[in-house]
Amino acid sequence: xxxxxxxxxxxxxxxxxxxxSIARADMSYIGTWRxxxxxxxxxxxxxxxxxxxxxxxxxxxxxWGEFDIEKEVINLxxxxxxxxxxxxxxxxxxxxxxxxHCINVMPRALRPGMDTGCSILFGAKAPILEGAQMSTLxxxxxxxxxxxxxxxxxVEKVWDWWMEEGKNRERLGELxxxxxxxxxxxVLEIPAMPQMVTEPRSNPYIFxxxxxxxxxxxxxxxxxxxxxxx
Numbered sequence: 001x002x003x004x005x006x007x008x009x010x011x012x013x014x015x016x017x018x019x020x021s022i023a024r025a026d027m028s029y030i031g032t033w034r035x036x037x038x039x040x041x042x043x044x045x046x047x048x049x050x051x052x053x054x055x056x057x058x059x060x061x062x063x064w065g066e067f068d069i070e071k072e073v074i075n076l077x078x079x080x081x082x083x084x085x086x087x088x089x090x091x092x093x094x095x096x097x098x099x100x101h102c103i104n105v106m107p108r109a110l111r112p113g114m115d116t117g118c119s120i121l122f123g124a125k126a127p128i129l130e131g132a133q134m135s136t137l138x139x140x141x142x143x144x145x146x147x148x149x150x151x152x153x154x155v156e157k158v159w160d161w162w163m164e165e166g167k168n169r170e171r172l173g174e175l176x177x178x179x180x181x182x183x184x185x186x187v188l189e190i191p192a193m194p195q196m197v198t199e200p201r202s203n204p205y206i207f208x209x210x211x212x213x214x215x216x217x218x219x220x221x222x223x224x225x226x227x228x229x230x
Contacts, residue, residue, distance in 0.1 A: 004166035028121040035113035043109035123173030140195040
């Protein structure tokens, strides 16, 4: 196909992103889950009591002191979705961003959910026409089952747009940057979702389309002033 430049796929088995797909591919797949984290409360107590070494023993060899679940796990949760209640670890899974920190620290007590799939991100690259950039989370969850037609359809939509609108040597991430995320979501035919927002309300401007505005752009100024007195 007449690609403007190269197009890379990278696949990660879990949100640890061990092959750094989020930084090195035009289209990144990161394995994830959408149900609740599985908790073994007995194993949680074993970690607290020192019977099981945290981080699978990776930090053994030095005296780090006793394991402190509040300091080493709960207080480091980026969304503060974990707490101890009546001696049990509780997780508000709808707030979880799958950062994997708690699972990495206590792998025998916490495990990913059973409803698995992948998150799809777009646009990472090294410096070419523009500077380096990371992938943008575009599809928070998609099921991955043979023959993977749902994923292939996404790839075809991206390629068709990129080949039509991309400039010479322009990577997908640069095309998305030039047109903006709203246009890219139109191409993919998916709605905007909260998971796509990194910093809510950092941009004070909202750009509407004419079909989304009652009456379109050709509204009567006198009618407007009758409802909004000066």
